[in-house]
Amino acid sequence: MENAIQQVLLTEEQIADKVKELGSQISRDYAGKNLMMVSVLKGSVVFMADLMRAITVPCQIDFMCVSSYGSGTESSGVVKIIKDLDINLHGLDLLIVEDILDSGKTLHYITKMLSDRGTASIRIATLLDKPERRAAPLTPDYCCFTVPDEFVVGYGLDYDEKFRNLPYIGVLKPEVYTK
Ligand SMILES: O=P(O)(O)OC[C@H]1O[C@H](OP(=O)(O)OP(=O)(O)O)[C@H](O)[C@@H]1O
Numbered sequence: 001m002e003n004a005i006q007q008v009l010l011t012e013e014q015i016a017d018k019v020k021e022l023g024s025q026i027s028r029d030y031a032g033k034n035l036m037m038v039s040v041l042k043g044s045v046v047f048m049a050d051l052m053r054a055i056t057v058p059c060q061i062d063f064m065c066v067s068s069y070g071s072g073t074e075s076s077g078v079v080k081i082i083k084d085l086d087i088n089l090h091g092l093d094l095l096i097v098e099d100i101l102d103s104g105k106t107l108h109y110i111t112k113m114l115s116d117r118g119t120a121s122i123r124i125a126t127l128l129d130k131p132e133r134r135a136a137p138l139t140p141d142y143c144c145f146t147v148p149d150e151f152v153v154g155y156g157l158d159y160d161e162k163f164r165n166l167p168y169i170g171v172l173k174p175e176v177y178t179k
């Protein structure tokens, strides 16, 4: 697994520090609100688990599972909802938790879909932002790191369902996906 990585972009320590910092900021911003954290599976599972434990105000959590990349490195443009949320969102302050904002197609679709459900507010927290690839008009409200236009894996992010369990974020060697 490690020999498919060209470069470690973000170490475990760098990620942990930044996630704690973001947790404190979100805790300040959501004091007195009805925070509902929505994790967009599968990629956000690791970030969600760490971020929710860095938040000190009361919150609910729920999960939705969507997919648009399949086994490629470019968005198919078709966002498939594999599992929708279970909880009624009326009056809740939604924080959508994503691992990466890349083309923006996934979050554009999800925010539009969820804004029809009577939420009090919707914000986006993403671990990584790759602005050079943006195709849909979207900016995150909270972001831990901006990354260059390279395919990254680890800390939940996959290529063809692999590498999610790497504890750091690494750039995948292009020969892994150009073969
Ligand atoms: O901004 P975009 O170009 O839409 O890319 C971002 C989305 O792509 C990845 O999901 P993917 O479809 O790979 O599903 P996964 O989370 O199960 O890996 C990632 O987890 C984001 O949800």
Ligand code: HPA
Pocket: 069, 100, 102, 103, 150, 151, 152, 153, 157, 158, 159
């Ligand atoms: O760079 C990426 N890596 C893994 N999954 C992704 N989904 C969008 N961009 C990426």
Ligand SMILES: [Mg+2]
Pocket: 043, 069, 070, 157, 158, 159
């Ligand atoms: Mg993926």
